[in-house]
Structure formats: structure tokens, C-alpha cells
Amino acid sequence: MEWNNMEEIRDLDRFNGLFTLYDNVLGLASLDASSINGQTEEATYRFPFDSDKRMMLWVLTGECSIRMEGIHYSLDSKDFLLMLSGNSFRFLSVSPDFKAQMIIAEKNYLDECISNKQILSFFYQLLIKRALQISLTTEDITLLEMDFINLKKKIESPNHSYYKEQVSVSFFSLLLDLFHSLDNRSKNSFLHPSTRKEEIFNKFLNLLMENYKEQHEVAFYANRLFITSQYLTLIIKELTGKTVNRWIDENLILEARKLLKTTGATVQQIADELNFSDQSTFGKFFKKHHGISPIEYRRTQARVV
Structure with missing residues (x-):
């Protein structure tokens, strides 16, 4: 089989x-x-x-x-x-x-x-x-x-x-x-990490889980790990096939979908919680990843049986 x-x-x-x-x-x-x-x-x-x-x-x-x-x-x-x-x-x-x-x-x-x-x-x-x-x-x-x-x-x-x-x-x-x-x-x-790169990856994940809502820039995570942004991106890409930016974006999108589906928070409130500069910026970010606006996504979820 x-x-x-x-x-x-x-x-x-x-x-x-x-x-x-x-x-x-x-x-x-x-x-x-x-x-x-x-x-x-x-x-x-x-x-x-x-x-x-x-x-x-x-x-x-x-x-x-x-x-x-x-x-x-x-x-x-x-x-x-x-x-x-x-x-x-x-x-x-x-x-x-x-x-x-x-x-x-x-x-x-x-x-x-x-x-x-x-x-x-x-x-x-x-x-x-x-x-x-x-x-x-x-x-x-x-x-x-x-x-x-x-x-x-x-x-x-x-x-x-x-x-x-x-x-x-x-x-x-x-x-x-x-x-x-x-x-x-x-x-x-x-x-348990078997290499220095795996150790950096694990530390990056811990930082990401704690800070992704507020911190969207690669430099923040690299600085906290005392390495350059380029080196951090290289390691994460090598180990996972995804860039640091994609890791950040995927966690933001995941949280945005949860909030849209499970809360009554407005799009503006969700944008504020995820530390976007304004509702428009958040909307463009969401549509880039989903092809529809946050409001449209919420409507489609309401129609799912």
C-alpha cells in the first residue's frame, strides 16, 4: 500500500x-x-x-x-x-x-x-x-x-x-x-538538540511563541540570540525549509484565524492585539496569505457547518 x-x-x-x-x-x-x-x-x-x-x-x-x-x-x-x-x-x-x-x-x-x-x-x-x-x-x-x-x-x-x-x-x-x-x-x-544549529532553533521557537504578537522583525529574534539576522535566517531555512519571516507570518495568521473564528473582536481590535499599525495594514497582510479579507474569512467560517 x-x-x-x-x-x-x-x-x-x-x-x-x-x-x-x-x-x-x-x-x-x-x-x-x-x-x-x-x-x-x-x-x-x-x-x-x-x-x-x-x-x-x-x-x-x-x-x-x-x-x-x-x-x-x-x-x-x-x-x-x-x-x-x-x-x-x-x-x-x-x-x-x-x-x-x-x-x-x-x-x-x-x-x-x-x-x-x-x-x-x-x-x-x-x-x-x-x-x-x-x-x-x-x-x-x-x-x-x-x-x-x-x-x-x-x-x-x-x-x-x-x-x-x-x-x-x-x-x-x-x-x-x-x-x-x-x-x-x-x-x-x-x-534534545544534537548540534549548535538545533539549539539555536529551539531557542528561536521559545522566543517566537512568547513574542510573535508584538515582534514581527527578524532583527529582534537575532539580537536576542546574539547572532546576525542573516545567520539566523540561514539556520532556520536550512533546518525547516522556511525563513524566519515565514515562521513569524504563519504564527500571526494562525492567531488571526483563531481570533476571527472564536471571538467577537472587531478587525481593528485584532489588528491592535497583533501589533499591526492599523486595520488596513492587517487587512492587506491577511489577504496576502488567504486571498480574502478578514471580514470575508469570518463570514466563510460562519457558513461552515
């Missing part, structure tokens, strides 16, 4: 009913040996495996072998795999008793669901790892399994008066349990 780059999570609908989908931002699948081995070798399966998607998989029972961009991963029962970048993914083999759960999330939706900045920073630190494989406890896996089942039920109940909120809260609850499990694994030993 193999997936290559794709643009839309809704394309997962083609996978023989394996995936439960939500609003083109989330896909859930319960996998077993028959669902993997039942796919024909000739079939082309697409997996949303690009910079805008994230994939999480944990093994309930059995084992499997996976290849991602020429790298093999062998997963046993209770192993967890987080994939953050790449362009191909393939199951090479699965044991007869293999069972696993998989979640594919659109990056922006995942980030919006993580309201805790410490957790968001923790997740961002994983980006330079490209993929994270770690063994969890039986209790961790059992909890994730229950969260997965609950989230699936919420997605399958679109007539609920607060459908969007229920799905978001359920997904966030799963993420909280996941990050709690990861946080307990050797006190994040897998996140």
Missing part, C-alpha cells in the same frame, strides 16, 4: 472506505493486515505527505515494516510514528495480527487545535526530525485508542448543534494525551 504526494485530504475517500473524513482537514483510518494486504500492487494510492500535512500512526498489535524515502521503519506493538515531511510512504509488510490507527491532519487545522503555546512549540521542535518513532506504554496506547474512537464518533455525528466544536475539542483531547505520553518519554530526550 503506497501513497505519494497529493493536494486534498478528501482524496482519501478513494481508499476503499478506510478513512473517516472531516471537512478536508482530517482523516482517520483503522488499519489491519487485511486492509493493507488487500490493496493491489498496481493500484496508485495517494498520501497527503507534504509540508502542509502531518501523519500519526500507532500500532495496537502485531508489527509492520514501512519505507519512507528509502528509509525503513520497523514498528512493533505500542510503537508510535509521527511523519512530518517526505514524498512517499509504503507498507512493505505487516504481520497477520497487525492492527493500527492512523490520523492524517492538515497542518493549519492541527496548529489551530493546539491552543497551548508550549505544546505548539514542542510540536514545532519535532519538525527538524522529519519523522519520530518512539515506543509508548500500554496505558498510552490504550488511551490513544479510546481518543481515536471518540473522535471518529464525533466526526460521524454531523447533526450535532456544535459539530465543529465537538470535533475540534475531541481532536485536541487526543493531542493532549499524545503530547503527555511523549513528554513522559525520557523527558523529551529525543528533542
Whole structure:
């Protein structure tokens, strides 16, 4: 079973009913040996495996072998795999008793669901790892399994008066349990920077989470790290594929979307909170990244069921 780059999570609908989908931002699948081995070798399966998607998989029972961009991963029962970048993914083999759960999330939706900045920073630190494989406890896996089942039920109940909120809260609850499990694994030993550049990246993230609303200039972060703006940009681009300016802009846009969707604050109030000089400047910034004005974005969100 193999997936290559794709643009839309809704394309997962083609996978023989394996995936439960939500609003083109989330896909859930319960996998077993028959669902993997039942796919024909000739079939082309697409997996949303690009910079805008994230994939999480944990093994309930059995084992499997996976290849991602020429790298093999062998997963046993209770192993967890987080994939953050790449362009191909393939199951090479699965044991007869293999069972696993998989979640594919659109990056922006995942980030919006993580309201805790410490957790968001923790997740961002994983980006330079490209993929994270770690063994969890039986209790961790059992909890994730229950969260997965609950989230699936919420997605399958679109007539609920607060459908969007229920799905978001359920997904966030799963993420909280996941990050709690990861946080307990050797006190994040897998996140400890192994190079000076990774150390700078981690310090930059901490500064960014604390200051992005007020500080939009690269020079601020470089000065606080006692390096030049050019060197900081070089490091961040090398490790993450994104510039410092893009990191700042993405966090501003993420916060702007949250405020527009979840508060009654005016556009002017949001512009003030995010330290834009005026409403017009904020509007141009927002439209540059979304193609529509903040007011239009708020209206589209109000129409989403």
C-alpha cells in the first residue's frame, strides 16, 4: 500500500472506505493486515505527505515494516510514528495480527487545535526530525485508542448543534494525551538538540511563541540570540525549509484565524492585539496569505457547518 504526494485530504475517500473524513482537514483510518494486504500492487494510492500535512500512526498489535524515502521503519506493538515531511510512504509488510490507527491532519487545522503555546512549540521542535518513532506504554496506547474512537464518533455525528466544536475539542483531547505520553518519554530526550544549529532553533521557537504578537522583525529574534539576522535566517531555512519571516507570518495568521473564528473582536481590535499599525495594514497582510479579507474569512467560517 503506497501513497505519494497529493493536494486534498478528501482524496482519501478513494481508499476503499478506510478513512473517516472531516471537512478536508482530517482523516482517520483503522488499519489491519487485511486492509493493507488487500490493496493491489498496481493500484496508485495517494498520501497527503507534504509540508502542509502531518501523519500519526500507532500500532495496537502485531508489527509492520514501512519505507519512507528509502528509509525503513520497523514498528512493533505500542510503537508510535509521527511523519512530518517526505514524498512517499509504503507498507512493505505487516504481520497477520497487525492492527493500527492512523490520523492524517492538515497542518493549519492541527496548529489551530493546539491552543497551548508550549505544546505548539514542542510540536514545532519535532519538525527538524522529519519523522519520530518512539515506543509508548500500554496505558498510552490504550488511551490513544479510546481518543481515536471518540473522535471518529464525533466526526460521524454531523447533526450535532456544535459539530465543529465537538470535533475540534475531541481532536485536541487526543493531542493532549499524545503530547503527555511523549513528554513522559525520557523527558523529551529525543528533542534534545544534537548540534549548535538545533539549539539555536529551539531557542528561536521559545522566543517566537512568547513574542510573535508584538515582534514581527527578524532583527529582534537575532539580537536576542546574539547572532546576525542573516545567520539566523540561514539556520532556520536550512533546518525547516522556511525563513524566519515565514515562521513569524504563519504564527500571526494562525492567531488571526483563531481570533476571527472564536471571538467577537472587531478587525481593528485584532489588528491592535497583533501589533499591526492599523486595520488596513492587517487587512492587506491577511489577504496576502488567504486571498480574502478578514471580514470575508469570518463570514466563510460562519457558513461552515
